[in-house]
Every structure is written in C-alpha cells, then in structure tokens.
Amino acid sequence: MKLLKKLACAAAIAMSMGTVHAQSVINDWQFSPNGTGFAGSQQINEYLDVNGNAFIQLTPTGPNSFSFTEHAVFNIVQADSRGQLFPVNYPGGNITATFEATGTGTFNGSFTFSSGTIRMYQNPANGQYASAAGFYGANLGNQISVFDVIPGGGGLVDASGSPTGNGQVTVFARAEAGALDAGYFFRENGQDLSLESILGFAFTNANPLLDPTALQVQEIACQYAGFTGPGCPTGTYANAPGQYFFIGGNGQFKLGEVPEPGSLALFGIAMLGAGIVSRKRAMKA
Structure with a gap:
C-alpha cells in the first residue's frame, strides 16, 4: 500500500x-540577435538552439552523495532549428552564453541544482567562439541577459556522477526586470521583455566528452573553472570519473512567464x- x-x-x-x-512557456516571442530592436527581430516559435561544453567537479559528501560545481560555455547560432543563422543572416549577431552552477547529487541516482547564473552575450565580432579570447570566446561583447538559477532541475547520473538517460539535464532560472537588455527580447506584440521578470528553461542532452581539446582544457577548466589539477597550466589532462570530467551538450533554451x-x-x-x-x-x- x-x-x-x-x-x-x-x-x-x-x-x-x-x-x-x-x-x-512563451511561444512566438521575438529575438533581435544584434540588438537592433523589434523591427530587426526574428520570430522564435519556442526556443533558441544551444550547444557547448561543460567542466564538472565533484566532491564526495557521504558514501553515495556528492556536491558539484559546473562551468559551461555555449554557442547559440539559430532558433527552432530553422537554419536562419544569427551571424550570417543577422550580421553582428554572434550569441554565446556562460553557465556556472552548484548542486548536490547521489551516485547512481539523481542530481539537482542549488544555485547558479546564466549569462548571455552578443558579440559584434565574428569567429571568436571556441577561441582563446575570453573564456573560450563565450563571454565577449555585450552582456545582454542574466538569469539566476532556481533550485531544482537536474537529471540522472551513473556510479561515476556522469549524466545518464541520454544525458537529459534541465535548468530552471529567473531574470528580474532589468536583467535583460533592451532591444533584444520581445513579446509577439513588440513589448520589450527587458521591462518584465521572466523565466528561462534550459533542456540539454549532456554526455561525457572523453577527449577534450587542449584549448577546452585551458579555457574552460583551467581559466573559467579555476581548476589546478593535471593539465593546468601545462601537462596532460584526462577525465577522472567521480572527481572531474568534461561533458558536451546541445539543447534548447526557452522563455516563460513567471507564475x-x-x-x-x-x-x-x-x-x-x-x-x-x-x-x-x-x-x-
């Protein structure tokens, strides 16, 4: 019973x-990748496509439990998988994001986020993502939004703490009024969302990246995450399951109403x- x-x-x-x-979830909102206002915006049916890499560091807190920190970088090149590429069809509209968060979990169980921040950037310069500029080129140009992670979300992990179930990870966040820059995010009727509090939903498929490049190690782990283990600042890096590792992911970022x-x-x-x-x-x- x-x-x-x-x-x-x-x-x-x-x-x-x-x-x-x-x-x-808000449908049919508008996004201007280069910040030129509603007139130069694209209708977003539901989501922005995101892809990137993250470095995870685990700290055991009990026989089967752990706490973690995550530092991730993302590139956002289109919406709704329609192929209207922001840097190509919208000059100067290079959109990137950084994500840093903490949380807790259980090995061979689940994990959840406790706190964190999502920052989105518009970089007028082309080709800087995945470079040595900034943090892997993901935090350059104009910061156009800041979302604070709401406790919750997460996903399932295996005995080493790596995501399972096709790596499905969920993040819930909130941006207060003024945390979005004017001229980028709009409702379908043209109202600028920078005037409102808004929710953000990130849904990604994250899987272990077994062979990160030397640039990813230096930029994401050593510089952004402040990692000081093997490979930082020089030497040979290798994932250490249950301790630290890279994941690669792609997914969707949606906006939502504050309930x-x-x-x-x-x-x-x-x-x-x-x-x-x-x-x-x-x-x-």
Whole structure:
C-alpha cells in the first residue's frame, strides 16, 4: 500500500510539474540577435538552439552523495532549428552564453541544482567562439541577459556522477526586470521583455566528452573553472570519473512567464517532492 501511495505521489508530482511548465512557456516571442530592436527581430516559435561544453567537479559528501560545481560555455547560432543563422543572416549577431552552477547529487541516482547564473552575450565580432579570447570566446561583447538559477532541475547520473538517460539535464532560472537588455527580447506584440521578470528553461542532452581539446582544457577548466589539477597550466589532462570530467551538450533554451504566487508555490512543492522521491529511490537501490 505504501508503495502504491508513493507511486501515486510521484505521478501527481510529475503532472504538476508538467502543467506548470506547459502554462509558463512563451511561444512566438521575438529575438533581435544584434540588438537592433523589434523591427530587426526574428520570430522564435519556442526556443533558441544551444550547444557547448561543460567542466564538472565533484566532491564526495557521504558514501553515495556528492556536491558539484559546473562551468559551461555555449554557442547559440539559430532558433527552432530553422537554419536562419544569427551571424550570417543577422550580421553582428554572434550569441554565446556562460553557465556556472552548484548542486548536490547521489551516485547512481539523481542530481539537482542549488544555485547558479546564466549569462548571455552578443558579440559584434565574428569567429571568436571556441577561441582563446575570453573564456573560450563565450563571454565577449555585450552582456545582454542574466538569469539566476532556481533550485531544482537536474537529471540522472551513473556510479561515476556522469549524466545518464541520454544525458537529459534541465535548468530552471529567473531574470528580474532589468536583467535583460533592451532591444533584444520581445513579446509577439513588440513589448520589450527587458521591462518584465521572466523565466528561462534550459533542456540539454549532456554526455561525457572523453577527449577534450587542449584549448577546452585551458579555457574552460583551467581559466573559467579555476581548476589546478593535471593539465593546468601545462601537462596532460584526462577525465577522472567521480572527481572531474568534461561533458558536451546541445539543447534548447526557452522563455516563460513567471507564475502567479500560488502556481509558483505549486512549482516549488513539485520540485521538492520530485527530489524526495528520487532520493528515496536511490537509497533503496
């Protein structure tokens, strides 16, 4: 009977999370990659395409648990996989992002984010992403948005702490009014989203990157993450499962409405409940 109640609880939590998310996502918003305003913007059916690399550092906190820090860089070249490339079709619209976060998890279980920041940049100069400029070229030009990570999200991991289940990772974040620069993000009617508080949803497929390049090691691990282990500043780097490793990922970044206080509370309860169910499942395993 207790098992049935737990399964029912988990199902209710999943439905609650799905309902809140479905109600929150904004469709048919507008984005101006070079910041020229609504007139020069592109309609975004639902999401921006993102791809990049992350360096993860784990710290064991118990027999089966860990805390982690993540530093990631991303390139954003189009929306809705339509092929209207920002640097090509929108000169000066090179869009990149950085992501840094902390969280906790259980080996052979799940992990969740505790805090973090997503910063998005528009760089008028072409070809600087994946270079030695800045942090892998991902933090150059004009910072156009800052999102603070909301506790929750995450995904599943194996015994070494690496993402599993096709590496599906979810991040929830929020930008307060003024955290988005004017001239880039708009509602379908032309209203500038910089005037509002807004949610951000990132959904990525992250899988281990077994052979990161020397530039990725130097730029993302050594410089951005402040790693001082093998390969920094010189020497040979190799992933150390259960301690530190690189992942490569691609996915989607969506915008959403900030829920009403009651819905936001439901969202928080659903996230908390999902974490409790995951932890109980991991402990039984």
